[in-house]
Amino acid sequence: MSLANAHPFGMNAGGWHFSHGIEALGVLNIPSGPPVGEQHIRDVIEVWRRVRPDMYRLFGNVARTYADAARAMGLGPERDLNLTIAGDHPSEQYLMASSGLEALPLLGSACDERDGAHLAEDLAIVEVIDRRTGRPRGHGERGNLVVTVLEKDNFLLRYDLEDVVRWNLTPCPCGETHRRLFYEGRVRDLVPVGEVEVLPIDVALVLYEFPEVSRPSAEYQIVRGRGPSGALRVRLEYDATAGVDAPGLTRRLGERLRERLGVRAELELVARGGVPRFAYKAARVVDG
Numbered sequence: 001m002s003l004a005n006a007h008p009f010g011m012n013a014g015g016w017h018f019s020h021g022i023e024a025l026g027v028l029n030i031p032s033g034p035p036v037g038e039q040h041i042r043d044v045i046e047v048w049r050r051v052r053p054d055m056y057r058l059f060g061n062v063a064r065t066y067a068d069a070a071r072a073m074g075l076g077p078e079r080d081l082n083l084t085i086a087g088d089h090p091s092e093q094y095l096m097a098s099s100g101l102e103a104l105p106l107l108g109s110a111c112d113e114r115d116g117a118h119l120a121e122d123l124a125i126v127e128v129i130d131r132r133t134g135r136p137r138g139h140g141e142r143g144n145l146v147v148t149v150l151e152k153d154n155f156l157l158r159y160d161l162e163d164v165v166r167w168n169l170t171p172c173p174c175g176e177t178h179r180r181l182f183y184e185g186r187v188r189d190l191v192p193v194g195e196v197e198v199l200p201i202d203v204a205l206v207l208y209e210f211p212e213v214s215r216p217s218a219e220y221q222i223v224r225g226r227g228p229s230g231a232l233r234v235r236l237e238y239d240a241t242a243g244v245d246a247p248g249l250t251r252r253l254g255e256r257l258r259e260r261l262g263v264r265a266e267l268e269l270v271a272r273g274g275v276p277r278f279a280y281k282a283a284r285v286v287d288g
């Protein structure tokens, strides 16, 4: 079995851990790093064309970059590279990454219920804390992930990872009794709008209800103002060539965002390609 990945290699990036892990499993590792320029992208695609990896592990925007480049080279991503883009919808991503496969490594593990990652509560004391009051959060509530590790290695004492997580405290039908947690995003990506704090996943889940702005993928940026804001500012792409009624679409999106998030939205629709692409994780929040 072979597996291609495009994680970066660096002190805090996943390339080393990922590579060591899959090599320990006896899988042929095909690391490429994130796409960094046209020649590199072409070289990576040529390797994939020759090897035809059995599996790929790529961030959605990275997979799209490679797939688009392969098409431009006259190749079919699926036919020639065995590359299919699946699970790009944020609800799928939410279930996979948020339920522990990636975002809570060592600390949590997913089960078949896919409704949060079970924490390794024999390894660590996990708290979810309201960062303003310091008080613990309850079922369904968001807060900062604060961890105390009980073993000798990597000892942490009430370390705040500045990750935003959410409890699922209901008993799990799988039988595992350790509590479950969802990963929601980073504290630095919280966007205050009035009394509400919005994360990119909140916006993405609404955008993906609208095919006009989410096919083939939702490309958007939340613009965070310097001071308190009464509106959620989002710049997002739509297909300007498909005869979409832009004012009508803006109104419907605004209504849905208000309904789902309880905030007023100021939306700026831009043509496809108008929002920057990223080689690794996309920056969905920019300071305006």
Ligand SMILES: [Zn+2]
Residues within 6 Å of the ligand: 111, 112, 113, 118, 172, 173, 174, 175, 176
């Ligand atoms: Zn379970």
